[in-house]
Amino acid sequence: MLGIEEIGVHIPEGRISNYDRKEQFGIDDHFIEQKIGVRQVSVKDDNEDTSDLCVKAFADLCRKTDIDLSDIEAMVVVTQNPDRNIPHTSAMLHGKLGLPARCACFDISLGCSGFVYSLSVFQGFMAANGMKKGLLFTADPYSKIIDPNDKNTTLLFGDGAAVTLISENPKLVSGQFTFGTLGSEHEKLICNDGLLFMNGRAVFNFAAKVVPDDIRLVVEKNGLTLEGIDRFLLHQGSKIIVETIADRLKIPREKAPYTTYDYGNTISSTLPILLVDELNGTADTIVICGFGVGLSWASGVLKRV
């Protein structure tokens, strides 16, 4: 059965400190540490593109496990900040990594719900085509579209990439998923003329309302109870949204970790970054949930093999 064997991660070394911007934005330490939970955001080099971040995440994967490129039968890149619109970033990455001509490549355009959606899409595609080894990249460098004077976005989003190795030798396998879209609300989080706009309050209210219900639904759909879940990995939108969702579910906050103090919200990469710590951990049953741009959300359950 296909599932997650290993995960490679790359977070660029560049940082912008939020403490240095307290005066500019009229914020204090409490806001930085307790509300958004982002002390500094990671920023890629100007001359690095999305596929370059993927190459570095792949190098991390290769440090963790042996990869024979000729075994890779499929590859997907999840991004809304591609190198360019044509061709797809996965084609450019295919060339950079030197993957075989018989490797199926495509991009998926999704934001913060992208990892959960794509895990289901990619595993479904691989299974339907009898493929045994594939690479799921997430890389959405928002530094390309952030207005450094926009308090609602520049303090939150960091650059990062991850690659999830899907194989028949998994550590974690997925159960049932749930998905949703509120397209009529898409203007709450949108890119206009190359710059990101976010109605922070509206997106917070959406997540605080939709996500707890969706997690209850996915747990039930998998024949489980909230009490039986060892870990809730929630998209790291901000510290306050993660805590709010945990509180509304009446689960201990320790079961829903918030960890991205030192690089920020890396969009579709927040969940695979969190999963690195779980791959060799003790949690047997893990809920994953992504939510954001679209507005879109998805949840799933992972079980240890």
Added chain:
Amino acid sequence: MLGIEEIGVHIPEGRISNYDRKEQFGIDDHFIEQKIGVRQVSVKDDNEDTSDLCVKAFADLCRKTDIDLSDIEAMVVVTQNPDRNIPHTSAMLHGKLGLPARCACFDISLGCSGFVYSLSVFQGFMAANGMKKGLLFTADPYSKIIDPNDKNTTLLFGDGAAVTLISENPKLVSGQFTFGTLGSEHEKLICNDGLLFMNGRAVFNFAAKVVPDDIRLVVEKNGLTLEGIDRFLLHQGSKIIVETIADRLKIPREKAPYTTYDYGNTISSTLPILLVDELNGTADTIVICGFGVGLSWASGVLKRV
């Protein structure tokens, strides 16, 4: 079993005649009619966006079959010319069509291989999640990125959109697929600074070499022979590439129709547009093959239920 139940199509009424551009580009009637096989290209209105073309294709689908929006469990938009990068076009289309909140939506970024790839991806996703009815949109209006003075592109590409209804009440079901990518060749067909560039000769040579081999492979993978295939639906890149592929396969040209004289190469929509004529036709076994941007290709076999 999931498969293709119905197809809606929209080709904008606007046209640019290639006969009117003979002097500008130093071309003659033979070039127009026999080589590229495009007398005029379709062009959308300036104020129409990609999702608008999808809405019109959906209206055509609704004229052909009854659609209850509440039945739609998933929707994908295949495009490399989205309304905007954030959010995905499928989210905006979700809002415009008034689809239910529980409808899973995502975009796939692929060019001329997009329909074949996405048919496999989307059916795999739906099957893995027990979904029974979904919409696969293709819409890639190249008029957004065409330089009207570039002979290699402006004479060939037309705007269009299609929506393929995937359901458990299909007329055609798919067998095995084949996929491929030559990412190291991606610069042969690329968008630079918002304008499309195509090395026409290189892309022609790629297709003339790779596609016949891939079609032989997919036929064999499905336990069939070339003689047993009733119809070969090839991406309508140009008249000359369709004829060249047919000749190299030593199949009668009538089995590999070229039909897009009056609107041009509509990227990922050429195959669903061709399939409209086959849905209620007599061909029992149909090969479909898309190839282009990436460089990327995919083939599949469809069988009448």
